Amino acid sequence: MEEVLGSGASPVPEHLPGLMEWVVRVREGLDATDAKYPFVLYGTDWLAFAHLVIAVAFYGPYRDPVRNIWVIEFGVIACAGIVPLALICGSVRGIPFYWQLVDMSFGVFGVIPLLVVRRLIKRLEAYELAA
Numbered sequence: 821m822e823e824v825l826g827s828g829a830s831p832v833p834e835h836l837p838g839l840m841e842w843v844v845r846v847r848e849g850l851d852a853t854d855a856k857y858p859f860v861l862y863g864t865d866w867l868a869f870a871h872l873v874i875a876v877a878f879y880g881p882y883r884d885p886v887r888n889i890w891v892i893e894f895g896v897i898a899c900a901g902i903v904p905l906a907l908i909c910g911s912v913r914g915i916p917f918y919w920q921l922v923d924m925s926f927g928v929f930g931v932i933p934l935l936v937v938r939r940l941i942k943r944l945e946a947y948e949l950a951a
Contacts, residue, residue: 838918889941893938899928903928
């Protein structure tokens with residue numbers, strides 16, 4: 821990513837020098853960690869796996885929405901948890917505030933489709949009960 825952003829074709833270094841500094845800092849941190857403690861990066865493999873497992877869980881509401889509404893509600897709770905996590909851990913880890921805002925936006929914008937789907941499932945549930 822550093823090579824792409826830093827190339828002559830990219831406007832990033834000129835217009836967003838703070839972003840370039842952050843990308844370089846992250847790259848240096850990853851390189852140093854990998855050189856000395858490669859097992860730490862193994863945790864990112866498990867993080868990716870966890871994302872896939874959570875994604876599979878969301879097949880349940882597609883298959884049987886009323887019975888599996890809990891998955892949608894779990895997603896809403898997870899979105900709500902992003903904001904305090906980003907603020908607390910971001911500050912502790914020295915993450916720039918603007919990057920914390922980007923992280924928090926996943927929770928803020930991620931909850932919107934979940935709430936829409938939850939409302940539709942509740943309507944479906946009421947329709948099924950009335951029928």
